[in-house]
């Protein structure tokens with residue numbers, strides 16, 4: 001994180017503070033009046049800047065940014081995997097909610113092989129869109145496995161995409177900076193169908209995982225093919241079943257033995 005108060009303040013924090021936001025673990029205490037969770041339940045979620053710890057307390061009716069939230073960890077998903085689902089999944093859902101890709105769309109995704117990108121690519125494919133994903137040359141095979149058509153980022157991006165998709169791109173999500181925004185505009189994509197998560201661009205609606213629709217994480221497995229092995233999901237690592245039944249969401253105060261592996265700090269979605 002940071003020892004610099006000004007930087008912490010940009011994330012809505014005051015020093016001293018903890019760090020890390022994604023967690024996963026097992027409930028070992030439940031507050032009075034809490035329903036929906038019991039001691040021993042396996043949970044994952046987000047708790048802003050206090051997730052890297054032995055114990056994390058999350059509040060009933062909380063959110064990642066305020067109080068923390070909890071989702072039941074599906075069977076077959078280990079804590080290490082579950083601990084990366086919350087922010088990346090919510091952020092991908094928030095970005096896709098802006099551009100709403102579907103059948104007939106060609107979506108350009110910048111930084112497609114990153115933590116957020118792997119969700120965006122796969123969810124957009126499941127929604128029926130053709131996906132072009134930017135990455136380094138070394139990421140090309142992984143992107144192809146995810147279901148994206150890889151294109152190298154950097155100068156000349158718009159031309160490379162135009163050559164790959166002569167019929168044109170219809171929507172774009174920039175998960176890295178602004179290069180994909182500029183390329184998409186050059187390719188004629190309207191601003192209303194472009195979003196960013198890591199940079200602000202005049203005229204473009206940014207996406208923020210904190211604004212993901214309630215139940216966004218629950219929605220992911222509902223769209224996922226039952227036979228995940230037949231989908232384009234080379235990094236399923238649990239993401240095929242990454243959310244709990246909706247009834248378990250934010251059901252109460254729980255204290256979990258956290259096994260968070262995330263070092264990401266800051267607001268879910270601070271850009």
Ligand SMILES: NC(=O)c1ccc[n+]([C@@H]2O[C@H](COP(=O)([O-])OP(=O)(O)OC[C@H]3O[C@@H](n4cnc5c(N)ncnc54)[C@H](OP(=O)(O)O)[C@@H]3O)[C@@H](O)[C@H]2O)c1
Pocket residue numbers: 087088091110111112113114115116117134135136137138139153154175176177179196197198207208209210268269270271
């Ligand atoms: N707004 C929000 O709610 C929110 C939430 C989470 C994260 N974020 C921000 O979103 C960004 C992405 O997060 P992440 O967790 O997905 O990051 P990540 O896992 O580190 O992935 C970054 C990706 O960017 C690619 N990349 C590297 N250099 C690039 C370049 N010059 N042009 C285009 N792509 C490049 C990398 O591809 P290669 O490996 O192939 O080089 C990699 O796939 C970060 O800035 C993060 O802080 C925002």
